[in-house]
Amino acid sequence: MATRKFSQSERKILRELIFPEPFSHIISETGYTFGMIRDDLINLINHGYIAVYSQEDLRPLSPFYDSDHIDQYSFQATKSGLKTMQNYAI
Numbered sequence: 001m002a003t004r005k006f007s008q009s010e011r012k013i014l015r016e017l018i019f020p021e022p023f024s025h026i027i028s029e030t031g032y033t034f035g036m037i038r039d040d041l042i043n044l045i046n047h048g049y050i051a052v053y054s055q056e057d058l059r060p061l062s063p064f065y066d067s068d069h070i071d072q073y074s075f076q077a078t079k080s081g082l083k084t085m086q087n088y089a090i
């Protein structure tokens with residue numbers, strides 16, 4: 001998987017996802033809008049940097065999630081996402 005340049009908002013979101021966190025946590029910690037977070041999460045998920053989980057029981061759902069209802073899931077940085085954070089001091 002090729003390394004890509006992260007936007008400032010993507011870096012901030014990825015830093016929040018060391019542990020599984022619900023969408024509401026990302027909004028409260030970053031202060032970004034719903035739409036901005038949604039777009040960044042989808043980009044990070046599509047590049048394999050974030051995994052999607054059921055909010056109720058943290059069951060892995062990647063890559064099968066409903067992006068129209070992205071606020072109903074939890075997210076966590078993947079091994080690749082964590083490695084990228086470490087390598088590039090995100």
